[in-house]
Amino acid sequence: AEHVFGCVLCCPGCFSLFRGSAVMDDNVLKMYTTPPTEARHYIQFEQGEDRWLCTLMLQQGHRIDYCAGSDALTFAPETFNEFFNQRRRWSPSTLANMMDLLASWRDTVRINDNISRPYMLYQFVLMASTIIAPSTVILMITGSYHSVFKLSIFESYLLSLLPVVIYLAICLTMKSDIQILAAAVITALYAVIMMIATVGTVISIVTENFGSPNVVFLTGLTTIFLIAGILHPQEFFCLVYGALYFMVVPSTFILLTIFYLCNLNNVSWGTRETPKKLTKEEEEEQERVNEDKKKKKESKSFLNRLGITNLIRDLRDLIKNFLGSRATIEKVSASCQTDENNCLARTVSRNSRNSVQSKDTSMNMNVEDVVPPGRE
Structure with missing residues (x-):
């Protein structure tokens, strides 16, 4: 759609090929390498670096095209955890770059011939629909509760708000980690709810007029994807997974939005990260x-409130001190005994040397006292 209406706003790094002259243009590479200094910079610069680079090139008048005949392979999230961590990084950066592009729409339209005013209006509507999407899904679920369970609108609305x-x-x-685990559990619950919503939508189609929000949502969603599948026959059978996509619509529009808004302070990459090897000081x-x-944690326990934990800790420290003192006394005694043995050995050795020296002296004196015959 972006390629048809204007030009592509984001080329992922693994699927992209840029001209060197476009990257080296004024206010592109220099601005791209600017270190982040504000909270918005960390989200816009660091979390979505590919979209940020494309935004800078578009603001300088360059065009980004989509090549439908190319195929590329890359790693994609294969688990629920990886998907949420990736979207936690992508979604805020997408909104930040979109707001930046819309804020400079006058200059961008004037400089870039490939971006028109209707195209910027289309991007504004797209961003607005992204913002109101969670409330739209909640209203759809509310209408399903009202149609299937025959509850009042207010009761259905409260019931749909409870998981949120x-x-x-x-x-x-x-x-x-606990947030993602809770999201997985609630996603399974929402899958059942979406089955109820499907039944409610069918009932609305039969009993109500075509202007019902449920009917408009389901009909519009089905029509868009069906037309896209017809226009791309090689990928037509990917629509088989549309049923699974429909079941997780509340998770992607409600839970994921709450998740990334509550984790804006987390600016880590989220995927393909290896644990950092800690130094000895850090360990x-x-x-x-x-x-x-x-x-x-122990201070908040029930036993600690009764004073039992402190008593056990004091008793443990007392035993450690007693055993430590006893070990110290035994060590000192062993050291003293070793010193006494060493002193005794040195004394015996000294006495032996003195005895030998005395014996040598007496022998020398005896030799000197002996006078040879004829020399008296």
């Missing part, structure tokens, strides 16, 4: 931090 509020609380209080610091966390 629970996951929001988890993302604001728990670690990233000692990590052990100290873990010990502090362990003590802090």
Whole structure:
């Protein structure tokens, strides 16, 4: 769509080929290598570096094309964890670069002949639809509850909001791994809900008019993908996986949005990262931090509130001190005994040397006292 209406806004690094003159143009490479200094920079510069480079080239008047006849292979997320971590990095950077491009739309339209005002309006509508997509899905689920379970609109709305509020609380209080685990569980729950939504949509099509939000959403979604499949016959059978995509629509539009908004402070790459090898000082610091966390966790336990934990800790320290003192006394005694043996050995050796010297002296004196005959 971007290639047809204007030009492509993002070329992933593994699928891209840029002219050297375009990359070396003014305010492209120099701006691209600018170190981040603000919070927005870390999201726009570091999290989506390929889109950031493309945005700079578009603002300088260059065109980015899509080549439909090319094939490229790369690594893609294969697990739920990898997918969420990748989207946690991509989604905020996409919005940041889109806002940057829309903020400079006058200059971009004037400099770049391939970007028109209707194309910028299309990008604005696309960004606005991305922002309101979570609420749209919630309203769709609300309508399904109302059609299938015959609940009131208010009750259906509260029921559809319950998983969202629970996951929001988890993302604001728990670690990233727990957030992803909770998202996987709620995604399975939403798959069942989407089956209910499908039944509700069918009921709406039969009993209500075509202007129902559920009917408009499902019909529009099906029509768009069906037309895309017809225009690309080689990839037509990829539509078979459309049922799975439909089941995880709430996860990708609601849970994923909450996840990346609550983790904007995390600017790590998220995928294809290897554990950093810690130095000896860093390992000692990590052990100290873990010990502090362990003590802090123990301080909140029920036994500690009763004072039992402190009593056990004091008794353990007392036993350690007693055993340590006893070991020290035994070590000192062994050292003293060793010193006494060494002193005794040195005394015996000294006495032996003195005895030998005395014997030699007496022998010399006896030799001197003997006078040969005729020399008296």
